[in-house]
Amino acid sequence: MTRTETSGTGVEAAMRGLEIALPVPGSHLDQDEEWVVVRQGRGWRKIRLHDYNEVYSVPGLYEKWIYELFQCRSPQKIRELLGHALEEAGVGPGSLRVLDLGAGNGCVAEELQGLGVEHFVGVDIHDEAAEAAERDRPGLYEDYVVGDLTALAPAGEAKLASDAFDCMTCVAALGFGDIPTEVFAAAFNRVEDGGWIAFTIKSDFLKPSDQSGFSSLIRRMVTGGVLELRAKETYQHRISTDGEPLLYDALVGRKRSDIPPSLLGS
Numbered sequence: 001m002t003r004t005e006t007s008g009t010g011v012e013a014a015m016r017g018l019e020i021a022l023p024v025p026g027s028h029l030d031q032d033e034e035w036v037v038v039r040q041g042r043g044w045r046k047i048r049l050h051d052y053n054e055v056y057s058v059p060g061l062y063e064k065w066i067y068e069l070f071q072c073r074s075p076q077k078i079r080e081l082l083g084h085a086l087e088e089a090g091v092g093p094g095s096l097r098v099l100d101l102g103a104g105n106g107c108v109a110e111e112l113q114g115l116g117v118e119h120f121v122g123v124d125i126h127d128e129a130a131e132a133a134e135r136d137r138p139g140l141y142e143d144y145v146v147g148d149l150t151a152l153a154p155a156g157e158a159k160l161a162s163d164a165f166d167c168m169t170c171v172a173a174l175g176f177g178d179i180p181t182e183v184f185a186a187a188f189n190r191v192e193d194g195g196w197i198a199f200t201i202k203s204d205f206l207k208p209s210d211q212s213g214f215s216s217l218i219r220r221m222v223t224g225g226v227l228e229l230r231a232k233e234t235y236q237h238r239i240s241t242d243g244e245p246l247l248y249d250a251l252v253g254r255k256r257s258d259i260p261p262s263l264l265g266s
């Protein structure tokens with residue numbers, strides 16, 4: 001059993017009480033087209049995975065769908081790679097101050113709490129993510145900022161400015177119309193030099209043919225000395241609706257300097 005399956009709050013009970021149905025195998029849905037139907041009262045409600053606000057509004061749905069049925073392993077993979085890198089560097093997880101970008105309802109922070117990390121601030125674009133994090137994992141985040149990091153409202157800006165982050169996590173949230181390169185860079189640049197960067201990304205987005213901008217950004221960050229890579233591993237993020245493996249890369253490294261605007265261009 002993984003931590004994401006055994007969350008100490010009402011998540012497990014909510015998962016047990018959910019009735020959901022998936023599209024028939026062979027639907028060939030791309031990752032941003034996947035959907036589920038959920039029984040609500042006497043009817044069924046169709047929810048698209050990438051409509052995260054709707055997903056999070058149903059307690060237990062994200063965990064049941066993505067972690068239980070689709071066997072998502074990304075939070076565990078990040079915990080494993082970050083844990084090894086910290087150990088090698090002689091850094092105690094308990095000292096980290098983590099900015100969790102695309103935090104959702106807290107599955108990644110919960111996993112890292114198991115490693116001994118204690119301080120998390122979440123950032124997500126959806127109010128429902130912040131509400132679900134507090135509903136499902138109360139008290140896990142010291143703070144949670146909702147908004148676009150490239151255009152934050154003053155209250156969110158003040159919350160982030162009052163912290164000193166030495167770690168950023170971003171799991172299963174890059175590309176696909178989710179987090180663009182500019183938002184990733186804005187979060188990265190809030191981390192102190194020398195801080196830890198741990199993220200996952202679909203392996204296709206690191207190929208030369210990538211159109212999301214991440215392939216060239218990450219290559220330039222590494223070759224330009226902005227990010228010193230400590231670990232990189234291709235792994236099975238989860239299965240798709242058709243039961244096919246979806247391959248992602250997990251990367252862990254140390255920030256050496258800010259991402260300059262010139263690295264974001266094509």
Ligand SMILES: C[S@@+](CC[C@H](N)C(=O)[O-])C[C@H]1O[C@@H](n2cnc3c(N)ncnc32)[C@H](O)[C@@H]1O
Pocket residue numbers: 052053074075101102103104105106107108123124125126129147148149170171172173177178179180183
């Ligand atoms: C697949 S979920 C991953 C959630 C969490 N990291 C996990 O692994 O359980 C992607 C998350 O990214 C968030 N997201 C999408 N676009 C975003 C943006 N521009 N800024 C911040 N978060 C965003 C979504 O709301 C969603 O919570």
